[in-house]
Amino acid sequence: MDNIFFASIYNLSFKNVFTDTLIILFAAYWEFVVVVVLLFYLWTPKFRKSDLKTRAVHTGLAIFSALVARFGVTSLIRYLYPRERPFVFGGLDALINQNPLEASFPSGHATFFMALAVYFYLAKQPKLSVFLFASAILIGVARVAAGVHWPSDIIAGWVVGAVVSYIIFKLTENKFKK
DSSP states (O other): OHHHHHHHHHTTTTSOHHHHHHHHIIIIIHHHHHHHHHHHHHHSHHHHHTTHHHHHHHHHHHHHHHHIIIIIIIHHHHHHSOOOOHHHHSOOOOSSOOOTTSOOSSOHHHHHHHHHHHHHHHTTOHHHHHHHHHHHHHHHHHHHHTTSOOHHHHHHHHHHHHHHHHHHHHHHGGGGOO
C-alpha cells in the first residue's frame, strides 16, 4: 500500500518546472517561512502588549516538544528501525538533496512540524495552529513527492509529533495558568 501511495504522489515530480518548484519550496524551504511566522507571532506590537510572557512560554514549550519529538523519539525509532529512503530503495531521482545513509522512518520534518501544530492547537492559538497544520501537511506531501520519504514515514512522523506534544502540554499546562 505504501508503494502505491508513494508512486501516486512521487509522479507529481519531474513533470514541469512549476510543480517541481512548489515541491522543492515546501520540501526544503518552507520550514524557514514557519520560523518567520513564529517570530512574527512572538514579536508583533499587537502581541507584545497582550500577554507576551504566556506566548513566550508556549512558544518555548512548543519548540521543546518539537525538538524532543524530532531528536529524541524519532532518532530512537530510526536507530531501532533503519529504513531506506525511497530514492535509495527504488533507484529513483530525488528532487532535493538528502543524505542517502540517513534512515527515513519516521520523517523528522513531519514530526517536528506536527509537534508545533498540535502544541499551539492545545494552547488555544487557532490561527497559528491552522497555519502550522497546513504547513505540516504541505511539507509532508512535498517530501514524498520529492522522493525522500515514504507516505508511512510522514504519517508516523505526524503521530510521533502529535503524541509528544500532547504529553508535554498535559504535563506542563497547570504550571503556567494564572
